[in-house]
Amino acid sequence: MILADKITEERKKNGWSQEELAAKLGVSRQAVSKWESAGSIPDLQKVIQLATLFDVTTDYLLKDDMVSKTSVPTVYDETEKGGTLRRVSMEEANEFLKLRKKGAPIVANATALCIVSPVLIVILGALSEEPRFHISEGLAVGLGGTVLFAMIAAAVFMFITYGIKASHSEHLERDGFETEYGVTGMVKEKNRTYEGTYTRGIAVGVVLCIIAVVPMIIVGSMRAPDYICAIFVGVLLVLIAVGVDLIIRVSMVKGSYDTLLQEGEYTLEEKKIQRKMRAFSGAYWCLATAIYLGWSFWTMRWDFTWILWPVAGVLFAAASSVARAVVKTED
Incomplete structure (x- = not known):
């Protein structure tokens, strides 16, 4: 995580807006916005002030490979083996x-x-x-x-x-x-x-x-x-x-x-859920395709059987919601 992301993350953790953080540092809101978008980098004096305000070390802010204590579980959970990202x-x-x-x-x-x-x-x-x-x-x-x-x-x-x-x-x-x-x-x-x-x-x-x-x-x-x-x-x-x-x-x-x-x-939590949902999605659409082709060839009513697709789409949304709820409960 780079400095810009850490400033954004720590500011949000403290519940401050860009204007509030700027006021505490004695800079403009535009300056804070540029820091958070990596458009510019705060000078050393401001980095020290940021570390004090956020109650973190300057090493944490300046070193991209350092993560906060609260971030460690997420990283290990995502990598599942404790490896580096x-x-x-x-x-x-x-x-x-x-x-x-x-x-x-x-x-x-x-x-x-x-x-x-x-x-x-x-x-x-x-x-x-x-x-x-x-x-x-x-x-x-x-x-x-x-x-x-x-x-x-x-x-x-x-x-x-x-x-x-x-x-x-x-x-x-x-x-x-x-x-x-x-x-x-x-x-x-x-x-x-x-x-x-x-x-x-x-x-x-x-x-x-x-x-x-x-x-x-x-x-x-x-x-x-x-x-x-x-x-x-x-x-x-x-x-x-x-x-x-x-x-x-x-x-x-x-x-x-x-x-x-x-x-x-594409958050880390969402990616975990999606990995478990892939098998369900693949099976669902393969089944829908098989039903469509079987129904169409059996009846030869191609002018009517297309209606299966919008119905399948609506049902998929409902089935996905239920499946996601089950996955989240298991986690």
Whole structure:
């Protein structure tokens, strides 16, 4: 832990704001803010004052490899064997951020492909029931099914290629670590700069997912023909795909900052829980996929069985909450 992080941690432990700490030291709030973001380093006199205020030694503040007494249990708990934590250099941190930034559109587009993959088969299936369109059921299933599996295959290819590249940095999301001097400050600054983009992306994505159902409500109230309803199901899926695409793009970039700062879903405690939850998540989605494929091939109602996915998503959120509660109770 670097000096900037120790100042932030000790200030919060004492329940002081940056303004209150600045007043005690006789400096400006901006000075304290720069110290905590690693934008500047306090002089020796201020370090001595900080040590006195925080009731710690100057060695603890100045030596990155020294941890406070209250921090030791967390480190041993995370490493599980009492070993030292891995140190992340500035170069490794920048490489990780770069990988996530490039990977965000890949994962987002792959997910969007999965969502829109049944659109054609849904529309063609409905049109085949209308004699005036001269589309046979075989053509609808054949062409629609081909496009569906082609899109899913492309999405899987994108997931795998990105996953292989990202696997080299999985330890950052899975295990505890320490950052070398300057890394935390750099990441905090990038995180602060990206906050506006993240907020807009999440807001627009969520709004698109909400308004996606509006066309279906309108069509349903008008008692439109089945093929019109099918077309608007396609519109619904496209709007959801765009919304989810936006959410994933900004969330992956924001997640890379949280990973290096070990905040949000990437705190040491959260990582322990996630390690125990991986088996549950994998089994759940494999089971959902098996049910979807089995149900779809058995009934050949690809225009209807897609509804399993939103239901599975909602159930997963509920099941995950229960599983997390059980894991926390066991700990």
